[in-house]
Every structure is written in structure tokens, then in C-alpha cells.
Amino acid sequence: MNIRIFNSQEDLNEAAADLIGGLVLRNPSAVLGLATGGTPVGIYASLVRRCAAGIVRFRDVTTFNLDEYVGLPKNHPESYFSYMRKHLFDAVDARPERCHLPDGSAADIAAECARYDGLLAQAGRIDLQLLGIGHNGHIGFNEPDHALLSGTHVVELKPSTREANARFFDSPEQVPTHAITMGIGSILKAQSILLVARGADKAEIMQRALYGPITTDCPASLLQTHADLHVYVDTAAGRLLN
Numbered sequence: 001m002n003i004r005i006f007n008s009q010e011d012l013n014e015a016a017a018d019l020i021g022g023l024v025l026r027n028p029s030a031v032l033g034l035a036t037g038g039t040p041v042g043i044y045a046s047l048v049r050r051c052a053a054g055i056v057r058f059r060d061v062t063t064f065n066l067d068e069y070v071g072l073p074k075n076h077p078e079s080y081f082s083y084m085r086k087h088l089f090d091a092v093d094a095r096p097e098r099c100h101l102p103d104g105s106a107a108d109i110a111a112e113c114a115r116y117d118g119l120l121a122q123a124g125r126i127d128l129q130l131l132g133i134g135h136n137g138h139i140g141f142n143e144p145d146h147a148l149l150s151g152t153h154v155v156e157l158k159p160s161t162r163e164a165n166a167r168f169f170d171s172p173e174q175v176p177t178h179a180i181t182m183g184i185g186s187i188l189k190a191q192s193i194l195l196v197a198r199g200a201d202k203a204e205i206m207q208r209a210l211y212g213p214i215t216t217d218c219p220a221s222l223l224q225t226h227a228d229l230h231v232y233v234d235t236a237a238g239r240l241l242n
């Protein structure tokens with residue numbers, strides 16, 4: 001496990017963009033696993049700047065997002081599809097047909113999960129998976145439970161997860177109750193994983209995830225079993241990682 005603690009958000013963003021951009025430079029047709037939420041915004045901004053400067057190109061990159069809300073139309077401003085267009089896809093030279101998210105508005109959600117797993121299988125393997133972490137240890141939307149699923153599936157979001165994400169919506173009731181998420185098996189299959197956390201409110205869960213028991217009660221703790229895990233945190237989130 002490679003843990004790096006950064007004094008500034010800028011340094012963290014640049015280091016994460018170095019890791020992702022460096023991979024794409026070495027392998028222009030890399031397969032990236034991507035996350036949404038507050039954590040990656042500055043990292044995507046750095047990648048956008050690098051693309052505008054001609055340093056990195058996304059033309060041949062394939063991407064798979066971790067998750068999407070169920071029931072939001074794709075073009076809803078808070079759908080993860082809209083998020084990705086705004087923060088990355090529309091601002092770089094990515095090809096839309098290579099940028100994949102689960103479709104939370106699909107009529108047949110079970111078929112949609114199977115379609116997504118089919119696409120992942122076709123891609124072979126994710127070269128680098130970017131992850132944030134929920135306060136309860138969720139990764140993607142794999143919430144704490146007595147068992148975790150390997151493949152793409154529907155989850156009911158925990159009240160605490162809906163509360164945390166209410167900041168993006170006009171009112172808490174508007175946060176969808178369910179999401180489609182890539183499973184833990186697909187996440188752990190990635191060749192490399194970059195887990196990023198910022199802020200004092202993530203310090204305790206980061207300690208539990210990296211140094212606590214490996215348990216489905218804290219899905220991120222399964223990352224301890226991964227052979228190439230990079231952890232980038234700011235000083236506040238890294239306070240208990242000594």
C-alpha cells in the first residue's frame with residue numbers, strides 16, 4: 001500500500017492527475033475506472049488543463065464509471081452522467097462511445113446491470129480505478145452489509161449516504177433512494193487502484209478502511225487485499241494514518 005499525505009489540495013490534485021495522466025501517456029488506450037462526488041473534481045480539472053495544453057489525450061481511452069442513481073434521467077443536472085460530462089468528458093477529447101456509465105433510467109435495471117458487466121468483461125480489465133470513500137466505508141455505492149456482491153447490481157442507499165449527497169440537490173427528499181453500482185469484485189479486479197479522501201470528516205473511516213479488520217461492514221477495508229493500492233489524502237483525512 002502506497003500512502004501519500006498532501007499539505008495542499010493542489011498538490012493532491014496534481015499528484016493524482018500525474019498518476020492518471022502518466023498511465024494514459026504510457027498507454028493511450030488505457031481503461032480507466034472513474035468516480036464522481038466532491039473528491040475527484042479538482043483531479044478532473046487538472047486533467048482537463050493537461051488535455052488543453054496538449055500534454056495528455058483521451059481520444060483512445062475507455063472509461064467506466066462506478067455508479068449512477070436509479071430513476072434520474074441521464075440529462076438531470078445531478079445525474080452522474082451530467083457530472084462526468086461537465087467535469088471531464090465534454091472538456092477533453094474523450095469519445096462518447098468509449099465513456100461508459102450504468103444507465104439509471106433503463107426500463108429493465110437487471111438487464112442494464114448485465115449489460116454493464118458485459119461491457120466490463122469485453123474491456124478485459126480496468127487499468128486504474130479511481131475511488132472516493134463514503135463516511136460509512138462505501139466504495140462505489142457498495143454499502144456496508146452482511147455480504148457484498150461481485151458484479152454490477154442495484155443498491156438501496158443508506159440514509160447517511162442520501163444525507164451526505166443531499167448537498168447536491170435542492171432538498172434531501174430529491175436524492176434518489178437507489179443506485180446501480182459496479183460490484184466489489186469488479187473494483188478489486190482493477191490492475192491499480194487510487195483511493196482519494198479529503199477533509200477531517202474522512203479521517204476515522206480512512207483509519208478503519210486501511211488498518212481495521214477486513215469486513216463487509218466497511219467495504220473499503222477489502223482494498224487492503226489489493227496488490228497495487230495507492231492512497232492519496234490531505235493532512236486532515238490522513239490524520240490517523242500513521
Ligand code: F6R
Binds near residue numbers: 036139
Ligand atoms: C461516487 C462514488 C462514491 C463517492 C463517495 C464519496 O461515484 O462512488 O463512493 O466516492 O460517496 O463522495 P464524496 O467525494 O462526495 O465525499
